[in-house]
Amino acid sequence: MNILVCISKAPDTTSKIAFTNGNTQFDENGVQYIVNPYDEWYALVRALEIKEAQGGNVTIITVGSAADDAVIRKALAIGADEAVRIDAPATDAYYTAMQIAAYAKTKSFDLILTGKETIDYNGSQVGGMLAEALDLPYVAIATKLDVAGSTVSCQREILGGVQEVEVQAPVVISCAKGMAEQRIPNMRGIMAARTKPLTVVAPEALEALTSFSTYSMPAAKSSVKLIDPNNLDELVTLLHNEAKVI
Amino acid sequence: MNLVYINSTNGLSKAALETVTYAKKLGGEVLVVTNGNASADTLSTLGAYGASGVLQDPSIDGQDPSQLVKLVAAAAQKANASTIVFSHDLVGKAVAPRLSVRLKAGLVAGAVALPEADGSIKVNVFSGKAFGFVRVNSSVRIISLLPNSIQPEQTSGSCSVEAFDGQAGTSSIVVKATKKPEGAIALPEAELVVSAGRGLKGPENWGMVEDLASALGAATACSRPVADIGWRPHHEHVGQTGVAIRPNLYIAAGISGAIQHLAGVNGSKVIVVINTDAEAPFFKAADYGIVGDAFEVLPRFTEAVKRFKAAQH
Ligand SMILES: Cc1cc2nc3c(=O)[nH]c(=O)nc-3n(C[C@H](O)[C@H](O)[C@H](O)COP(=O)(O)OP(=O)(O)OC[C@H]3O[C@@H](n4cnc5c(N)ncnc54)[C@H](O)[C@@H]3O)c2cc1C
Ligand SMILES: Nc1ncnc2c1ncn2[C@@H]1O[C@H](COP(=O)(O)O)[C@@H](O)[C@H]1O
Secondary structure, eight states: OEEEEEOOEEEOTTOOOOEETTTTEEOOTTOOEEEOHIIIIIIIHHHHHHHHHHOOEEEEEEEEOGGGHHHHHHHHHHTOSEEEEEESOOOSHHHHHHHHHHHHHTSOOSEEEEESOOTTTOOOOHHHHHHHHHTOOEEEEEEEEEEETTEEEEEEEETTEEEEEEEESSEEEEEOTTSOOOOOOOHHHHHHHHHSOEEEEOOOOOOOSEEEEEEEOOOOOOOOEEOOTTOHHHHHHHHHHTSOOO | OEEEEEEOBTBOOHHHHHHHHHHHHHOSOEEEEEESOOOHHHHHGGGGGTOSEEEEETTOOSOOHHHHHHHHHHHHHHHTOSEEEEESSHHHHHHHHHHHHHHTOEEEEEEOSOOOTTSOEEEEETTTTEEEEEEEOSSSEEEEEOTTSSOOOOOSOOOEEEEOOOOOOOOSOEEEEEEOOSSOOOGGGOSEEEEEOGGGOSGGGTHHHHHHHHHHTOEEEEOHHHHHTTSSOGGGBBSTTSBOOOOSEEEEESOOOOHHHHHHHTTOSEEEEEESOTTOGGGGGOSEEEESOHHHHHHHHHHHHHHHHHHHO
């Protein structure tokens, strides 16, 4: 199996979220970047497990600038064979997906895996866009993934339940919790990652379809109203009359 | 013209009514496209939410997003649609991005409000910790609406339902089995949610959580460690790495309120926190707080809800 895993950087989950330049830009000051958890824990680790069981190659790909190389090396340390970085800021999901699709067209991947969503922009867009650009089937939000020959079996989430599906490779799959367990890179992996190939590819000329004009923070919650634990009738009354939710 | 895709295979969901209402509020005519074999009687009621017509292709079962993309693209062409609205649910997440590439139309994924005066549309970013305003630079735009962002608005009237051939080809996804827990309320759609964490001490104590949920007619949820250690099924896990929900009411018992948990629930309209520790971070995000032992508070809460419901009848 020749597997491509799409890797995005994401701010560490404890990062302080703030904006600068008149609220038009994410304030990266003091922000630590990690590999987007869905991409790392589920897509990448499952790709490695499949490769370890059946042979093959795992390539990771990122659309980003040189500053993202540190995050790419982290993913290599977990065990990917090689990395590709398309040298351009990921301006929107369409731009990102079309860049990855242009690269994927030059190779023959059997499986293309993405995370369920990025934890910063949460669009859940890139996987579906890639599938359309490559004219491949798309299994969205898969929680299990197995491969036998060219038959790919997935469990995917559906409204109110799950479904077992089968599809023929090549296929694009977005990966969510349940597919694999997080792997902590060991010293050998970290050392090996330094010398693994990281190919930098020039971007295609493309226009993004969307952009963020501004950002805002949610209104601060007014302070909590404390209720006597012996007077739950009061809480029910407040939920009915004041909050109007029951 | 605004086109709305809805999934009507299990009747008209609240999410479907929300998207039609949203499209109506955008202004202009609203046409709905759907697959599956819901009855014409059912679909014609969408007229009351603002639809002027429904195009239905009963031949598509909806399991393969690439078929739905072809259907919606064909309807968009027929209607000369300038805006296409989806629900940002599991179907919308699979179909809307594909359509964006097919039509070269910018996608606003997870809209939470109607467009601003400058045309930009508000979405959740950073797992609900902030909002972004997305501008679409293409002539056709696609909006996927986060469930529970607006309330369906019903007036009177009905609309025509017309058979439509989406020219969708065959499905490349073979469904082997479908598992839906009986009777349970689907978490992403639930308006009321009762959730509990490690403070409940063990799976044998979830009866009180379920009792309160059933008294309220709520869905149940849990924190991540609780799902990881197998006390509760994975699909109940809410938060950054689980399901993100935005119910009208979220009740959290024995959950500390870690930032990754809040990321999945801070879109809730009203939050009630029950925790023995007055310093638990969750109280900062709560509207109503009870400093107390969940083992005592939950059963009392259930009784109070039952008294309230009895008095209403
Ligand atoms: C990358 C990453 C992603 C994560 N994603 C998620 C996620 O999606 N969802 C998630 O939930 N977590 C997530 N976590 C974990 C998160 O950081 C917390 O560890 C977790 O939410 C804590 O769960 P908890 O509140 O149930 O347990 P605890 O932190 O152990 O808190 C238990 C609480 O119960 C209270 N308590 C104890 N006894 C009682 C009693 N008798 N009555 C009432 N209260 C009582 C305690 O005071 C305490 O506040 C993530 C972590 C990381 C690093
Ligand atoms: N800049 C990027 N480079 C490579 N892959 C990406 C990038 N952004 C997003 N992805 C992939 O697309 C998935 C969905 O991202 P999103 O559509 O932003 O929610 C992520 O989990 C990644 O696998």
